[in-house]
Amino acid sequence: QVELVESGGGLARTGGSLRLSCVVSGRSFSPYAMAWFRQGSGKNREFVAALTSGGNAYYDDSVRGRFTISGDTDRDTWHLQMNGLKPVDTALYFCAIQVPQRTYYVASQGSGYDYWGQGTQVTVSS
Numbered sequence: 001q002v003e004l005v006e007s008g009g010g011l012a013r014t015g016g017s018l019r020l021s022c023v024v025s026g027r028s029f030s031p032y033a034m035a036w037f038r039q040g041s042g043k044n045r046e047f048v049a050a051l052t053s054g055g056n057a058y059y060d061d062s063v064r065g066r067f068t069i070s071g072d073t074d075r076d077t078w079h080l081q082m083n084g085l086k087p088v089d090t091a092l093y094f095c096a097i098q099v100p101q102r103t104y105y106v107a108s109q110g111s112g113y114d115y116w117g118q119g120t121q122v123t124v125s126s
Helices: none
Strands: 003-007 010-013 018-025 033-039 046-051 057-059 067-072 077-082 091-098 120-125
Touching: 003 091, 018 033, 018 091, 018 120, 033 067, 046 067, 046 077, 057 067, 077 091
Parallel strands: 010 120
Antiparallel strands: 003 018, 018 077, 033 046, 033 091, 046 057, 067 077, 091 120
């Protein structure tokens, strides 16, 4: 049973930083892609960032230059370093994996991910 557990959410001020973590357990040893999505109150889920098994990183334009995705494949732990936070970043953040990573991989396509965490809330005050 694959399980993803996020942590690290909380309250930050505009311009502040938070570091989200996602621990993956129970997966197979197939290479996988990992992504972060978010969903604000009353909004649709949106892509934030992704990291492929080959080390390629993808970012939504709204977070590029402020957020950094990274991973420790030996420990199946992934991070999203969020700097320069803005009130618009307020959302429930989810991690997700696509395992195994498909040949035709679209980082921002949420429907392409196989497993999801329950989310961690990030709130940014002005």
